[in-house]
Amino acid sequence: xxxxxxxxxxxxxxxxxxxxRNYIDIPAKTKILILxxxxxxxxxxxxxxxxxxxxCHTFLYNLPPGEKTxxxxxxxKVYTFLIQNNFSRNDLIIALGGGVIGDLAGFIAATYLxxxxxxxxxxxxxxxxxxxVAGKTGVNHPLGKNLIGACYQPRLxxxxxxxxxxxxxxxxxxxxxxxxxxxxxxDHRFFKQLEDxxxxxxxxxxxxxxxxxxxxxxxxxxxxxxxxxNFGHTIAHMLEAYTGYKRFFHGEAVALxxxxxxxxxxxxxxxxxxDYQRIKKLxxxxxxxxxxxxxxxxxxxxxxxxxxxxxxxxxxxxxLLRRIGDTSIANDIPWELVQDSLQNLK
Amino acid sequence: xxxxxxxxxxxxxxxxxxxxRNYIDIPAKTKILILxxxxxxxxxxxxxxxxxxxxCHTFLYNLPPGEKTxxxxxxxKVYTFLIQNNFSRNDLIIALGGGVIGDLAGFIAATYLxxxxxxxxxxxxxxxxxxxVAGKTGVNHPLGKNLIGACYQPRLxxxxxxxxxxxxxxxxxxxxxxxxxxxxxxDHRFFKQLEDxxxxxxxxxxxxxxxxxxxxxxxxxxxxxxxxxNFGHTIAHMLEAYTGYKRFFHGEAVALxxxxxxxxxxxxxxxxxxDYQRIKKLxxxxxxxxxxxxxxxxxxxxxxxxxxxxxxxxxxxxxLLRRIGDTSIANDIPWELVQDSLQNLK
Numbered sequence: 001x002x003x004x005x006x007x008x009x010x011x012x013x014x015x016x017x018x019x020x021r022n023y024i025d026i027p028a029k030t031k032i033l034i035l036x037x038x039x040x041x042x043x044x045x046x047x048x049x050x051x052x053x054x055x056c057h058t059f060l061y062n063l064p065p066g067e068k069t070x071x072x073x074x075x076x077k078v079y080t081f082l083i084q085n086n087f088s089r090n091d092l093i094i095a096l097g098g099g100v101i102g103d104l105a106g107f108i109a110a111t112y113l114x115x116x117x118x119x120x121x122x123x124x125x126x127x128x129x130x131x132x133v134a135g136k137t138g139v140n141h142p143l144g145k146n147l148i149g150a151c152y153q154p155r156l157x158x159x160x161x162x163x164x165x166x167x168x169x170x171x172x173x174x175x176x177x178x179x180x181x182x183x184x185x186x187d188h189r190f191f192k193q194l195e196d197x198x199x200x201x202x203x204x205x206x207x208x209x210x211x212x213x214x215x216x217x218x219x220x221x222x223x224x225x226x227x228x229x230n231f232g233h234t235i236a237h238m239l240e241a242y243t244g245y246k247r248f249f250h251g252e253a254v255a256l257x258x259x260x261x262x263x264x265x266x267x268x269x270x271x272x273x274x275d276y277q278r279i280k281k282l283x284x285x286x287x288x289x290x291x292x293x294x295x296x297x298x299x300x301x302x303x304x305x306x307x308x309x310x311x312x313x314x315x316x317x318x319x320l321l322r323r324i325g326d327t328s329i330a331n332d333i334p335w336e337l338v339q340d341s342l343q344n345l346k
Numbered sequence: 347x348x349x350x351x352x353x354x355x356x357x358x359x360x361x362x363x364x365x366x367r368n369y370i371d372i373p374a375k376t377k378i379l380i381l382x383x384x385x386x387x388x389x390x391x392x393x394x395x396x397x398x399x400x401x402c403h404t405f406l407y408n409l410p411p412g413e414k415t416x417x418x419x420x421x422x423k424v425y426t427f428l429i430q431n432n433f434s435r436n437d438l439i440i441a442l443g444g445g446v447i448g449d450l451a452g453f454i455a456a457t458y459l460x461x462x463x464x465x466x467x468x469x470x471x472x473x474x475x476x477x478x479v480a481g482k483t484g485v486n487h488p489l490g491k492n493l494i495g496a497c498y499q500p501r502l503x504x505x506x507x508x509x510x511x512x513x514x515x516x517x518x519x520x521x522x523x524x525x526x527x528x529x530x531x532x533d534h535r536f537f538k539q540l541e542d543x544x545x546x547x548x549x550x551x552x553x554x555x556x557x558x559x560x561x562x563x564x565x566x567x568x569x570x571x572x573x574x575x576n577f578g579h580t581i582a583h584m585l586e587a588y589t590g591y592k593r594f595f596h597g598e599a600v601a602l603x604x605x606x607x608x609x610x611x612x613x614x615x616x617x618x619x620x621d622y623q624r625i626k627k628l629x630x631x632x633x634x635x636x637x638x639x640x641x642x643x644x645x646x647x648x649x650x651x652x653x654x655x656x657x658x659x660x661x662x663x664x665x666l667l668r669r670i671g672d673t674s675i676a677n678d679i680p681w682e683l684v685q686d687s688l689q690n691l692k
Contacts, residue, residue, distance in 0.1 A: 072422060083489045111457065114484065114495040138460065143429045149460040150496050 012157045012209050014202045017044055017121060020094075021051030024119065024156050028055040031091040033082065035105045037065040040097045040123055043166055048096055048121060059085060063101065067245065070100050070139045072148065078108050089113045095154075098124035103149070106137030110152035120154045123163040125175025125200060126251065129182070129208035161202055169287075172200065174251025176286040177232075179204060181258060182211045184279065185231045188325030195278070198286055228327045231319040232258030235342070238305045242296070255288035260341040265320040267337060268330070275324050292345045301342065302335055358503045358555050360548045363390055363467060366440075367397030370465065370502050374401035377437040379428065381451045383411040386443045386469055389512055394442055394467060405431060409450065413591070416446050416485045418494065424454050435459045441500075444470035449495075452483030456498035466500045469509040471521025471546060472597065475528070475554035503555075507548055515633075518546065520597025522632040523578075525550060527604060528557045530625065531577045534671030541624070544632055574673045577665040578604030581688070584651045588642070601634035606687040611666040613683060614676070621670050638691045647688065648681055 013023050026032075032052055034045060041062055049058045061081055063069045093116065095105030102120050109118035122128045138149025164172065176198065183191035190207055218225045236257030240248060248256075262279045265271035283290055305316060316333040359369050372378075378398055380391060387408055395404045407427055409415045439462065441451030448466050455464035468474045484495025510518065522544065529537035536553055564571045582603030586594060594602075608625045611617035629636055651662060662679040 072418065076418060079487055079494060080489065083487060083493055107457075111453075111494055111496050113493060114482070114497050136460070141425055141429060143426065147429055147459060148425060148457055150457050150498075151460050152496075 010153055010156055012159065012206070014159050014161065014206065016162070017048045017158065017160045018050045020048065020119070020121070020156075020158050023158065026052070026056065026092065027090075029057070031057045031059065031085065031087050033059045033061055033078075033085075033087065033091070033093045034096050035061050035063065035078065035093060035101055035108070036096040037069075037101060038062050039065065040101075044096060044121075044123065044163060048094065063104065065097075065100070067100055067140070067145075070104055072139055072141075074104060075108055075111075075139055078104075079112060082108075082112055087112070087116070089116050091116060093118040094121055095119070096121045096123065097127070098122065099127045099130065102127055103136065103138050103146075106152055106154065107139055107149055109154075110137050110150035115152065117155050120157040122157065122159060124167060125164055125172055125205070126178055128159050128161075128164075128205050129175060130178050130212065159202070159205060161200070161205065164200060170249050170252075173287050174249040174254075176200075177251030177254040177258070177283075177288055179208055180279075180282060180286065180288075181229075181231055181254065182208045184258065184262075184321060184324060185228045185319070185327050186211045186215070186325060188323070191278075191282070191324050195282055198282075227329065228319050231321075231327060232261055234305070234316070234318055235260045235338070238301055239292070241304050242301060247294075252289050255283050255286070255290070256292060256345055259283060259290055260338075260345060261318060262321055263341040263344050264318060264333060264337055265322075267340065268320065270328065271321045271323060275321070278324065290345070292342070296342055298339050298342070302339070305335075305338070356499055356502055358505065358552070360505050360507065360552065362508070363393045363504065363506045364396045366394065366465070366467070366502075366504050369504065372398070372402065372438065373436075375403070377403045377405065377431065377433050379405045379407055379424075379431075379433065379437070379439045380442050381407050381409065381424065381439060381447055381454070382442040383415075383447060384408050385411065386447075390442060390467075390469065390509060394440065409447065411443075411446070413446060413486070413491075416450055418485055418487075420450060421454055421457075421485055424450075425458060428454075428458055433458070433462070435462050437462060439464040440467055441465070442467045442469065443473070444468065445473045445476070448473055449482065449484050449492075452498055452500065453485055453495060455500075456483050456496035461498065463501050466503040468503065468505060470513060471510055471518055471551070472524055474505050474507075474510075474551050475521060476524050476558065505548070505551060507546070507551065510546060516595050516598075519633050520595040520600075522546075523597030523600040523604070523629075523634055525554055526625075526628060526632065526634075527575075527577055527600065528554045530604065530608075530667060530670060531574045531665070531673050532557045532561070532671060534669070537624075537628070537670050541628060544628075573675065574665050577667075577673060578607050580651070580662070580664055581606045581684070584647055585638075587650050588647060593640075598635050601629050601632075601636070602638060602691055605629060605636055606684075606691060607664060608667055609687040609690050610664060610679060610683055611668075613686065614666065616674065617667045617669060621667075624670065636691070638688070642688055644685050644688070648685070651681075651684070 041060055045060055052058050061078060063074055093105050093109045095102045102122055105118055109116050137152050138146045141147040183194055215225055215229060232254045236253035239253045239256060259280060262271060262276050266273060266276045280290055315331055316338055317331045318333045320328050320330050322328050387406055391406055398404050407424060409420055439451050439455045441448045448468055451464055455462050483498050484492045487493040529540055561571055561575060578600045582599035585599045585602060605626060608617060608622050612619060612622045626636055661677055662684055663677045664679045666674050666676050668674050
């Protein structure tokens with residue numbers, strides 16, 4: 001499968017990590033930095049470098065797992081490592097891990113010596129269906145997530161589904177939330193397929209990549225169309241912030257956010273009650289939450305949402321559903337309706 | 347004059363700073379950050395914002411002048427300022443100053459929210475003929491200059507030659523060294539024009555921009571052709587490092603480096619003795635140095651050059667002249683010949 005992003009095109013390949021060399025032309029003596037985290041590296045680093053170690057120089061740089069590692073401080077440490085090991089513009093970075101490692105590696109690749117080659121080898125379902133595609137790179141700023149970043153494309157994304165076998169169930173579910181999101185915003189037929197079979201497959205991952213690529217191609221700079229990728233995320237971000245990023249996996253918050261957005265869509269007479277029930281049922285079948293199991297202080301929730309960077313003036317901006325597979329954008333949602341949708345999650 | 351850089355094109359306009367609004371379509375209420383340094387801002391900020399202040403929000407952020415300000419620490423401070431003032435992807439950054447401010451502003455623009463618009467308003471001759479063109483952006487790393495950067499183009503470069511009237515003579519001479527460099531590497535006719543008249547003019551600046559653009563267009567990613575822009579810089583960098591970046595203005599070191607490279611070219615029977623003398627004469631007429639007025643420890647000089655990032659193995663890499671206006675690349679220059687060229691500068 002080939003994803004074309006204007007003049008920057010790259011392949012998404014479904015294959016074993018050990019076969020990566022077959023898909024990219026890397027001359028002998030190339031230096032390769034594998035950016036990863038300790039657990040992932042222990043499982044997959046040997047497999048990934050198998051085809052390189054005979055004639056290339058491979059280096060492993062592990063960063064602690066989790067969002068807190070996605071800072072300019074981590075970036076600077078890796079710059080230093082690259083410089084000390086004389087990495088040149090012809091060398092290579094490979095991201096081996098989830099979205100955090102992918103975003104970091106992409107940003108480092110975009111900004112080291114004004115850009116060096118990099119590959120993505122995403123090992124989580126979330127990264128495979130989402131962050132691997134679209135040239136998103138970036139780190140967090142103390143004042144907000146993902147505010148620092150560059151537009152930069154990997155040379156190749158290699159998806160090895162077997163890496164999912166070691167992934168905790170919670171992480172798999174988290175990825176499934178994004179899978180459901182793609183179906184909801186763009187493809188009713190895909191949604192029906194998911195209703196028939198929620199088993200994770202290369203075909204399912206490929207479908208998500210394709211849907212995302214289609215959206216991103218039309219709007220590489222995130223101006224208009226791309227906004228629909230935020231479906232479910234307005235409330236998800238609030239829930240994450242509300243709980244100090246500790247209570248929910250991202251996909252769990254997204255599942256709740258999607259259900260709330262579907263509820264608002266229904267209350268605005270856009271989405272049928274039957275479709276709302278189908279969505280709720282599929283989220284339930286994916287073992288994702290459909291209830292918030294703690295008491296929400298609505299005043300605090302409102303305050304968080306109105307300070308969110310996506311909010312202009314005092315009206316709330318939402319991606320809604322016209323029907324399953326089609327969206328509309330609303331920027332006039334009154335807080336009362338949002339509160340109603342949260343109430344419904346109890 | 348329009349400079350085309352593959353799919354990222356931008357205009358270079360020769361006009362007054364106060365007319366900048368005429369050359370770019372900026373909607374009302376756009377936030378504009380002017381990145382500058384105190385002295386420059388005092389002289390030109392009011393003029394630059396004259397056409398914006400009626401309906402846009404202008405902000406001034408001053409950084410200390412000089413190379414030492416070109417760090418990720420400065421970048422982070424500006425990120426914080428942008429975030430605190432809610433700059434969005436539709437807002438704008440303008441670099442008002444020399445190369446340091448331009449490089450910093452470009453890097454910040456490339457990496458804030460994955461890229462926002464920026465304009466260059468270079469106020470030094472060096473920046474006008476050199477750093478303003480080519481989408482070079484970047485900062486220094488404690489281990490080396492310009493190692494961090496991104497490829498990113500400004501929307502517009504506005505050159506107001508009147509800003510040069512307040513520039514110290516040393517800085518003007520420094521810029522002239524680069525002007526002479528463009529003539530030497532690419533344009534014999536331009537060199538003859540400079541022999542006739544060294545007065546700084548828009549035509550002279552435009553010619554340099556055009557020559558640089560032509561080189562960069564053929565090699566946007568700095569692989570081969572672009573290397574000729576380093577003419578004179580191999581020895582210049584050594585001289586700067588040797589003297590702790592304190593003794594020479596960059597252009598002065600470049601003048602000495604060009605003369606040394608011309609000497610090596612002559613000794614390799616590429617360049618005629620007459621052409622060597624013409625070069626020396628023009629550099630002298632520009633009030634640039636043709637002598638090193640201190641004792642060089644050749645062992646130390648050699649050590650610095652062999653550690654330079656551009657050196658592979660133990661042979662020295664040089665851009666040489668075939669004749670005035672044409673270059674050749676050599677990667678087999680023995681140290682003895684380099685030493686000879688330095689001896690000749692005494």
